[in-house]
Amino acid sequence: ERLKDAPETFKVLKSISKNDRDLQFKIQVYTEDCQGCGVCIETCPSKVKSLEFSPIQVERDAGEIANAEFFEQLPYDIIDGSALNSIKGLQFKQPLFEFSGACAGCGETPYVKMVSQICGDRMIVANATGCSSIYSGTFPTTPYTVRQSDGQGPSWGNSLFEDNAEYGLGMRLAVDANREQLKIYIDKLFALGTSAELKSAIEKSLELWKESSEEANDAQKAVKAALPGAIAAAKSDEERKLLGKIDELKDYFADKVIFIIGGDGWAYDIGFGGVDHVLASGRNVNILVLDTEVYSNTGGQASKSTPIAAVAKFANAGKEIGKKNMGFMAMTYGHAYVASISLGANRLHAQRTLQEAVAFDGPSIVFAYATCINHGVNMRYSQEIMKDAVNSGYWPLYRYNPSLEEGKRFSWDVRSTPGSFQDFIRAEVRYSSLFKTNPKNAEALFARAEEDAKRRMEFYQKLGPLM
Structure with missing residues (x-):
């Protein structure tokens, strides 16, 4: 029906998703925004x-x-015949992160886009300074946008480099304080009495109080719809005053999703103390580490995420010290959700891991492998390179979920590693340039790099029964 006004050049295909609405399908390229x-x-x-x-x-x-x-002009979020926990289903959700100023082929931005589709307008972002803050908030524009249906979108903020984790924790504490105050008002209102419609809507929201799901969001919408009528029909000044206070806090019926986002230079190095503090707090926040294994925004300096043999600024002769095993360090707390993902290697694994992290009631940290121009690769193949990183045994895929029973909390998610580790690293200029900067020790460092990666992989695979 909506297609009757479409331009003659607007071509569509019949949707193969199960539906009874004669839905059509189209992927639209934005010519003016293509990089x-x-x-x-x-x-x-x-x-x-x-x-x-x-x-x-x-x-x-x-x-x-x-x-x-x-x-x-066409509506988003039509997912008939698809599930939101599938790649196909999620892609029908409107991205609330679009047209960023990142480098062409950037490996970081697809993760942020996916998170925006998972969380929608419930997301509040604390963004560490670095690439992700530059392409997310270069004044006066931002790639974070609003939902087409109601003009609602994520909230985003950038503090400093070194205090981003604490900045995000402060957001969590503020949300919790507002929700606690809202509950006090609700208890007083129920004791006083109010309209049956509003009471029923609030009770449904209370059932979903700890969730940040679509269902919780729908319950919040029902409360918002019932509030004006209840205020108009208030039987006393006290009831009207309480309803006014609840109206001020109505956006807190559904829990917010706090995402603390930054690169490895922030998480492994400059902001590590804050990340550790936030994980130890036990608060319900989500940390997404966009791991390029180098300080990307400032020109490619070595971080504690940079592996052995990689050439970077301040490690021109190849890094001698191994990559910090930050994932295992986070696991030792025993109460934090920890995972390692690579979008190009396994999209469904990346999506469901992020969905699990959001659903987990407590702190989570997800390390996301991201290709970068500083790696010296053809960024046209960035997703394929992410796949090769896993297939060669260079990057691990795993999840640690403390909410599961003992012995089943750690999941090793790499099926096999048929690729060659040496072929993978030698195909990237950040490694192959070692033959120019330190030719005498290049082969020895490459051998150490593979040995260190193999040791890590074997270590992870043994964790299952122990965790």
């Missing part, structure tokens, strides 16, 4: 690639600008 990275071409799963490069003026003349404008 030309080519990642979409390489990531397309069809045997015959559905996408190809084309001169921008050719696409303008073909009507793609008008197509994009019409596409913007």
Whole structure:
């Protein structure tokens, strides 16, 4: 029905998702915002690639600008026949992070986009200074946007480099304080009495009090819808005053999702004390470490995430010290959700891990492998490189969930590693340049790098029964 006003050039396919509404399907390329990275071409799963490069003026003349404008008018979040815990289902959710100023082919931004689709407007972001703060908040623009249906979106803030974890913890404490105050008002209102419709809506929200789910969000909407009528029908000044206080805090019926986001330079190094403090607090926050294994924004300096043999600024002859095992350090607390993901290697694993982290009632930290121009690779293949990192035994996939029973809390999620570790690292300039900067010790450092990675992988695989 909505397609009757579509431009003639607006082509669609019949949806293959189970539905009874004759739904159509389309992927719309935004010609004016395309960075030309080519990642979409390489990531397309069809045997015959559905996408190809084309001169921008050719696409303008073909009507793609008008197509994009019409596409913007179509509704999001139609997921008939798909589940939100599937890759397909999640992609029908409106991204609330779009058109960032990151480098073409950036390995970090797809994770942030995915988180925005999982959390929606419930997300409050504390962003460490670095690449992710620059492409997320270069004044006067931001890639964080609002939901098409109601104009609601995530809240985002950037403090300093070294105190971002504490900054995010403060957000959590503020949300908790507001929710505790809201509960006090609710108890007083119930003791006094109010409309049956509002009471029923509030009781449903209280059942979902600890959740930050779509269901909790829907329950909050029901409370918001019932409040004006209850205020108008208030039988006393006291009831009207309490309803007014509840109205002020109505956005806190559904819990907020606090995401503390930053790179490895922040998490492993400069902000490590804060990250440790926040994990130890036991508070319900989510930490996403966009791990490029180097200080990306400042030009490629070595961090404690940089592995042995990698060449970086301040490690020009190849890093001699191994990568900090920060994931295991976080696991030793025993109460924090800890995971390691790589989007290009296993998209469903990355998505469900992030969904588990959000659902976990307590602190979580997820280490997300991200390709970077500082690695000296063709960023068109960034997702394929993420896959190779896992297949070669370079990057681990695992989850540690303290809410599960003992012996089942740690899950090793790498099926096999058929690739060559040496082929993987030698294909990246950050490693191969070692033959120029330190040719005498290059082979020895490469051997140490593989030995260290193998030791780590074997260590992780033995954790299952112990955790």
